[in-house]
Amino acid sequence: MTHANQQKSRAEQNLINRNIKIPQSEYDLRRQRLVDQLPEGSVVILPGAVIRYRNNDADYAFRQDSDFYYLTGFAEEEAWLVLTSGRKGADSHLFCLPKDRAQETWTGFRVGQEQAIAEYNMSCAYTLDQLDNRLPELIDGAQHLFYPMQGDDALSRRIQDWCQQLRQKARSGAVAPEQHHNVLPLIHELRLIKSDAELVIMRHAAEISAEAHCKAMQVCEPEMMEYQLEAEYLYHFMRSGSRAPAYNTIVGGGANGCVLHYVENNQPLNAGDLVLIDAGCELQHYAADITRTFPVSGRFSPEQSALYQVVLEAQYAAIDQVQVGLDCHAPHRAALNVLCQGLLDLGLLGGTLDEVVESESYRRFYMHGTSHWLGLDVHDAGRYKIEGQSRPLQVGMVLTIEPGLYIAPDDDSVDVCWRGIGIRIEDNVIVTEQGPEVITTGVPKNIAEIEALMAGEGIAISA
Structure with missing residues (x-):
């Protein structure tokens, strides 16, 4: 094969790769299918993957959590997805890193909140520093709380803290979800059929x-x-x-x-x-x-x-x-x-x-x-x-x-x-x-x- 043909072959391969992708409408449908299985008054909380460090300030190559990616197509680290049932279907709330020009100079482009709504069809998008304030509001009044139960004590403690904040506001009408469930089996059954x-x-x-x-x-x-x-x-x-x-x-x-x-x-x-x-x-x-x-x-x-x-x-x-x-x-x-x-x-x-x-x-x-x-x-x-x-x-x-x-x-x-x-x-x-x-x-x-x-x-x- 000549060098020119090699270059053409690579260009064709790159074009194929760019055109093969999951449409955003499919991620929307996946989230809706998950919510459709839940009892009335349910909220889903799903954290994405975080950066893991190899040594000092050198990190391992980041890969998004598979369950999180399946529902969002969102590939940035430290993100959280919250699903609530709304009048028009599943309301999708994304918490992700904010736009930050100085930080992006070091670590690369961030989607940010505006593009998260526009490109990933989220109902709302918040910065990560809003997580602890917004989460109690999103789960207030829910009867069922679904999240990954796989031995992650830090996640369980954080969810318990959010629920405890609501219990402390019971006199103001706040209601914490009392029934907690593992969301992973439901997501995994969806993932099984391609x-x-x-x-x-x-x-x-x-x-x-x-x-x-x-x-x-x-x-x-x-x-x-x-x-x-x-x-x-x-x-x-x-x-x-x-x-x-x-x-x-x-x-x-x-x-x-x-x-x-x-x-x-x-x-x-x-x-x-x-x-x-x-x-x-x-x-x-x-x-x-x-x-x-x-x-x-x-x-x-x-x-x-x-x-x-x-x-x-x-x-x-x-x-x-x-x-x-x-x-x-x-x-x-x-x-x-x-x-x-x-x-x-x-x-x-x-x-x-x-x-x-x-x-x-x-x-x-x-x-x-x-x-x-x-x-x-x-x-x-x-x-x-x-x-x-x-x-x-x-x-x-x-x-x-x-x-x-x-x-x-x-x-x-x-x-x-x-x-x-x-x-x-x-x-x-x-x-x-x-x-x-x-x-x-x-x-x-x-x-x-x-x-x-x-x-x-x-x-x-x-x-």
Whole structure:
């Protein structure tokens, strides 16, 4: 590709990224849907995220709280949202940082109160220093108070202080809400079903992430450091419009691939080993989550191929179970049966399939679930069970399918040829009326395609 074409490609990518966004009307609708679920006389209080400091005056990159962002699209730190039920629907009150030219010189542009009302369709917007005075007024007379209950003692104390101020004014007619509820389960159920606009962003995040995995396969070679391969992902994510990975990237060469949450990424990649890479970008707060395992030298060994094929067949079986009306744990059961039968066929386990599944003897090789929800968080919000039963899959849900096998390097119960092999294959799947839509097909996962890509051959990637 010529330099001119590269520049054109980047310009086109930037244009795509600018045009993909959630419309403000959708944030308005989300707030209304939340309020519609509440009993009469309710108020919602939701704080946003705050700056976290790395050391001295250097802070970590700020990311808005996912629940707050879901309801507002507002990305500045220290903001608060208060929802009250008004005659025309949900009244949205935003508390945020004020315009301050001197401070903005140091830390950047602030939206301020006027633009918060105009651009984010807030009913009212206040400065943060008005919070302690305005909050008691907004909750006065409410019967139900909804806010996040997740062990945040500072938030609970502050809310209790506001309620106590109202109780002290009881003779003047002030009434403090006496019934307090956790708002998070209600927001999380809304987040579980993705809108068309959300799915557009998630497909694009998946595409960027898949391209990064392809790049890594093409540049991987023995004696590279794990972090050098990680750098390929970070470069491609940002070049394509993502400002950050959705989670800490895992680059596990050899036996490091058997460590599920390995993130040190500081070891050399050795010839003959596999490398397991779990990496996905975040785009406009939405996550992609892909895992691929491939040979550092470009060719699978017989043992690696045998285990890999078992995992791949398990993944295909699991994806087939992503169907409307089937329960959300059906993919795991399907994958588990294939994995266990494969372990039996390879002589890594003994007994019958039923015995292996019932006794869970497979767990030393496969110790995690096959799926999790995906969205604003990589392990996204939403319950997996309703009244003790696995919930049925619905159109608009998005989940990962990620079976794996991990043979510990010190497992002397198996032949040495199997030890230290870790394999996981993960894709992102949307539940649709027509069946599973795999949105991460842009990166190969069958053995022939991986080896061809690593050999520099042009390939047509299959689903």
